[in-house]
Amino acid sequence: MLRIVLKYGLIAGVVVGASLLGVSLAYQGQPPPDWGMAAGFASMLVALSAVFVGIKRHRDSAGGGVIRFWPAFALGLGISLVASLVYVAAWELSLVLIDNDFAAMFAAQMIERAHDKGLSGDALAAAVEQARGFETMYRNPLLRMPMTFVEIFPVGVLVSLVSALVLRNPRVLPARA
Structure with missing residues (x-):
């Protein structure tokens, strides 16, 4: 089971990490906000389809075409955990490769949105203070990395939940003889 977690977690992580790195490098860390x-999130869903494939693979090979909900869900969470850790590493790498001050850029966008x-008066001053607080906090990797992890892991939990619910039924995509 650990082998499946690592294999499909790394596949998902490489897919979403490559997507993140590609967009970050192409747009210097500032992709158009509208898309x-x-x-x-679309790249996360595509990458996390490896959760479904990993659970199905385990169900068909080790389970003889049957898997219960909780083992399937745990397997999906493991795959999502590995993928999320690779995603965090890819974001940290993109911050190094882009070599721009993402925290300052994002804080400036927060202030611009407040102006828009x-x-x-006091409301704008509070928004500026909040943006500066975010900028200071985001510069600390011990706070930034968990924030990045939380971007993708809840999506992985949802995909794991749906996959476990669907694949616990052995009639859904039955194992080939």
Whole structure:
């Protein structure tokens, strides 16, 4: 089971990590906001399809075409964990390769959005203070890495849940004889 977790977790991690690195390098860490987030989550879903494939593979080879919900869910979580760790490593690598100050750029975008909302006075000062606080916090890798992990892992939990629910039924994509 560990072999399947590592194999499919690394496959998912490389797919989503390569996507992240490619977009980061192509746009110097600033993809167009209108599609950047959607493309990121789409790449996560595509990569995390390895969870479904890994659970099915384990069900068919080790389980003789049958798997219970909890073992399937645990297997999916393991694959998602490995993929998420690779995703965090890819983001850290992209921060080094891009060589721009992502924290300052994102804080500036937060302030710009506050201006666009028409904030002024104390409300604008609070928004600027929040942006500066974020910038300081994001520079600390011990805080940044868990934030990056939380971007993808909940998606992996959801994919694991759905995959375990679907694949516990042996009539869904039955094993070939």
